[in-house]
Amino acid sequence: MSDRKARTAAEVGIGAVAEKGRLHTRNRNRERYDLRALIAAVPELKSYVRVLDHGAESIDFSDPRAVKLLNKALLNHYYGIKN
Numbered sequence: 188m189s190d191r192k193a194r195t196a197a198e199v200g201i202g203a204v205a206e207k208g209r210l211h212t213r214n215r216n217r218e219r220y221d222l223r224a225l226i227a228a229v230p231e232l233k234s235y236v237r238v239l240d241h242g243a244e245s246i247d248f249s250d251p252r253a254v255k256l257l258n259k260a261l262l263n264h265y266y267g268i269k270n
Contacts, residue, residue, distance in 0.1 A: 215265060216261075220257070222236055222244050224264055225260035225261065226260070228260045228264040229263055232253075232257060235247065235252065235253035235256060
């Protein structure tokens with residue numbers, strides 16, 4: 188089990204950007220995904236975005252369709268890859 192403590196919305200503040208400290212410092216996704224920009228890149232992603240109990244938006248990472256659309260949106264948004 189990881190010794191890293193999960194941070195709650197109260198700890199980071201609703202709408203605050205929690206940094207993912209274990210990722211490389213130049214990784215574009217050290218902070219939460221900009222889901223609005225990703226939805227603009229791939230509108231189908233919108234139907235998989237949900238508001239979590241603590242108010243943050245996310246997708247269900249156990250749903251392969253949601254993860255595939257998220258990856259498609261990331262590739263489109265950051266690298267201009269359409270297909």
